[in-house]
Amino acid sequence: MKHTFKGQSDSVQKSLLEQLQEKGIFIPADCGGIGRCGKCRVQFLSGAPEASDDDQEIFDQAQLDAGWRLACKAFPEGEYEIAWEQAEDEMEVATDFAAGADDAGADARVDDSGIEASDPVIAIDIGTTTLAASLVDRASGKVLDTKTSVNHQRSFGADVIARIQASVNGMRDELQDSIKKDLTGLVSNLGQDFSSVPVIISGNTTMEHLLLGLPCDTLGVAPYTPVDISLHQEDNMLILPGISTYVGADIVSGIIACGMDQSEEVSLLIDLGTNGEMAIGNKDRILVASTAAGPAFEGGNISCGVAGIPGAVSSVTVEKDGDDVSVSYQTIGNKPPVGLCGTGVMEVTYELVKTEIVDETGMMDEDYEDDGFPIAENVTFSDQDVREVQLAKSAIRAGAETLMEEFGVEYAGVAHLYIAGGFGQKINLEKAAGIGMLPEELLDRTKAVGNSSLAGAVMIAKDGALRERFAHVADYADEVSLTGNPTFNDLYMEYMMFGE
Numbered sequence: 001m002k003h004t005f006k007g008q009s010d011s012v013q014k015s016l017l018e019q020l021q022e023k024g025i026f027i028p029a030d031c032g033g034i035g036r037c038g039k040c041r042v043q044f045l046s047g048a049p050e051a052s053d054d055d056q057e058i059f060d061q062a063q064l065d066a067g068w069r070l071a072c073k074a075f076p077e078g079e080y081e082i083a084w085e086q087a088e089d090e091m092e093v094a095t096d097f098a099a100g101a102d103d104a105g106a107d108a109r110v111d112d113s114g115i116e117a118s119d120p121v122i123a124i125d126i127g128t129t130t131l132a133a134s135l136v137d138r139a140s141g142k143v144l145d146t147k148t149s150v151n152h153q154r155s156f157g158a159d160v161i162a163r164i165q166a167s168v169n170g171m172r173d174e175l176q177d178s179i180k181k182d183l184t185g186l187v188s189n190l191g192q193d194f195s196s197v198p199v200i201i202s203g204n205t206t207m208e209h210l211l212l213g214l215p216c217d218t219l220g221v222a223p224y225t226p227v228d229i230s231l232h233q234e235d236n237m238l239i240l241p242g243i244s245t246y247v248g249a250d251i252v253s254g255i256i257a258c259g260m261d262q263s264e265e266v267s268l269l270i271d272l273g274t275n276g277e278m279a280i281g282n283k284d285r286i287l288v289a290s291t292a293a294g295p296a297f298e299g300g301n302i303s304c305g306v307a308g309i310p311g312a313v314s315s316v317t318v319e320k321d322g323d324d325v326s327v328s329y330q331t332i333g334n335k336p337p338v339g340l341c342g343t344g345v346m347e348v349t350y351e352l353v354k355t356e357i358v359d360e361t362g363m364m365d366e367d368y369e370d371d372g373f374p375i376a377e378n379v380t381f382s383d384q385d386v387r388e389v390q391l392a393k394s395a396i397r398a399g400a401e402t403l404m405e406e407f408g409v410e411y412a413g414v415a416h417l418y419i420a421g422g423f424g425q426k427i428n429l430e431k432a433a434g435i436g437m438l439p440e441e442l443l444d445r446t447k448a449v450g451n452s453s454l455a456g457a458v459m460i461a462k463d464g465a466l467r468e469r470f471a472h473v474a475d476y477a478d479e480v481s482l483t484g485n486p487t488f489n490d491l492y493m494e495y496m497m498f499g500e
């Protein structure tokens with residue numbers, strides 16, 4: 001969708017991006033405003049400032065002449081008018097949850113039998129990229145409706161590190177206003193008032209801090225201490241508990257939604273998000289960890305990466321016969337291709353490795369070294385993109401295996417591998433194993449469960465007595481630090497490669 005905005009710049013000290021953030025106007029800014037991601041592009045219809053060095057690198061002369069600039073590097077003076085495309089509002093957001101026949105009753109599916117909520121409670125998952133809210137009728141235990149949206153804090157950066165940075169740099173109020181505005185809109189779409197209806201909040205620790213307006217200064221520096229991760233009531237909101245700064249309430253929700261904390265069997269849970277949080281264990285013991293996988297599988301830090309929006313290339317097949325290379329792909333909504341979303345990124349990597357266009361070390365065939373591998377018009381996959389995937393997949397695999405080793409279990413002893421998250425729900429598990437992100441050995445026991453964070457919040461919305469269970473899991477789960485962990489470091493180097 002095309003947006004326009006007329007403004008008056010009252011400070012040449014502040015970039016256009018900062019000025020828009022202060023006004024609550026959303027423009028994606030994955031890199032947090034350092035001029036690297038190219039996602040904050042706007043077209044000045046009038047009042048265009050001088051093109052910056054970063055603009056010169058990103059845009060060609062015709063685009064610069066037409067007024068295209070990076071909002072984070074533009075310092076307009078006086079009046080201006082800008083236009084930009086915003087497809088993020090149409091992003092696909094996972095809300096379903098299913099852990100299998102033995103799940104612990106965490107059913108987040110909508111019952112559309114037309115019941116009115118007589119005892120409404122709202123369960124909310126605050127993801128770094130997307131938000132999901134379910135209207136639950138406590139009396140009947142039914143989920144009556146679910147709404148989703150993008151987390152507009154994305155205009156302060158794609159990942160939690162960028163958000164922490166923005167908060168520390170004086171944007172704490174703006175970040176809180178942004179999420180409150182989003183949640184107010186979501187809850188109102190469910191026919192309720194965010195300021196008065198009981199709300200259950202499940203999110204990662206940074207997201208919960210930003211919602212509560214807590215200082216994030218200690219989240220980003222060692223020893224990474226959170227201000228408050230306890231289960232507590234804040235006005236009408238029940239804030240679910242986290243385990244540490246990098247393993248939050250969303251994972252506690254996932255552990256409970258998958259029933260890991262009540263099972264004799266040992267299961268592994270991996271949330272394939274930016275922070276690659278994971279947990280292993282059973283009713284007696286749970287270990288958790290997080291690993292900086294980066295946003296590659298959400299389309300972040302990828303040259304032609306986009307979120308799961310209409311037109312995002314989500315599935316790719318590459319055939320190679322001698323020198324002949326052919327590519328076929330599918331896009332979300334069958335729209336013309338606009339970029340690669342997470343599943344597209346994963347699949348193109350698998351296909352390029354399979355056809356040996358990318359070798360075991362991640363080097364791309366020299367034919368594609370300069371301009372990248374072409375997938376569709378204006379959609380390519382570069383050497384650097386392969387590198388981002390290597391870092392992400394290796395961090396996830398090495399993290400999971402380090403947890404297994406710390407727990408003292410081998411593949412044979414893992415009864416289930418649950419893959420959580422929207423990306424996880426859509427990926428081709430065989431291809432994910434094919435690039436080494438997931439272990440082949442567990443494929444027959446691997447299940448993509450969907451939004452387990454929302455499912456956990458729904459469970460407690462249905463049954464308030466589960467509070468104790470959440471508090472107990474947050475308490476008995478122990479975090480394993482992967483930073484400087486020699487097992488993790490060795491595995492991380494090993495899994496950077498493709499192939500066995």
Ligand code: FES
Binds near residue numbers: 031034037038070
């Ligand atoms: S290039 Fe402007 S936010 Fe990334």
